[in-house]
Amino acid sequence: MAGKITFTIIKPGAVSHEYIGPILKIINENGFHIAGLKMVGLRRRQAEKFYAIHKDKPFYNSLIEFMISGPIVVAALEKENAVEEYRKLIGSTNPEKAAEGTIRKLFAESMERNAVHGSDSDENAQNEVKFFFSEIEIFSISENSIF
Ligand code: ADP
C-alpha cells in the first residue's frame, strides 16, 4: 500500500526569489497537510550525503554548490499516495518538460535550479524525513507515524 508521507525541499533559488509562500500555498491547495516545516542550511557533507546517488553524474558538483548556496525550506507532507501525488504536482525534473500548473513549471529557473525536491519512493521519503527532522518536529495526522 502506498504511503501517506513525502518529503520536499524548497531549494535555494526559490527561497531567494521569495517563492516559499507561493509554493506552500500550492502544496496546501492540492490537499497536502504540512506535518513538519523548517528553514535550514545544508553543509557540504550533508548535501553530498543527500545526493550521494548522483555522485558520478556530470551535474553533481554544480548541484552540491547550488544546494549549499543559501537557505532551504524542508517539509514533511501528508496525503494519500503522497509520493506519487507530489511528484505529479512538482512536474518533470526539466522545467521545460514540466506540465502547465506544476510547481517546477511555475517556479524553476533551470534543470538544476528547479525550485523543489520531491521524494521518489516511500522508503526514500521516510529516510529523508528522518535525515532532516527529529520526532518532536513532526505532527503527523495519520495513525502510522514514521518515527
Ligand atoms: P528529481 O529531483 O526530479 O528526482 P534527479 O533525482 O534525477 O531529479 O536529480 C536530482 C536533482 O539534480 C534535480 O532535481 C536537479 O536539481 C539536478 N539535476 C538533475 N539532472 C540534471 C541535469 N541534467 N543538469 C543539471 N542539474 C540536474
Ligand code: MG
Ligand atoms: Mg530524485
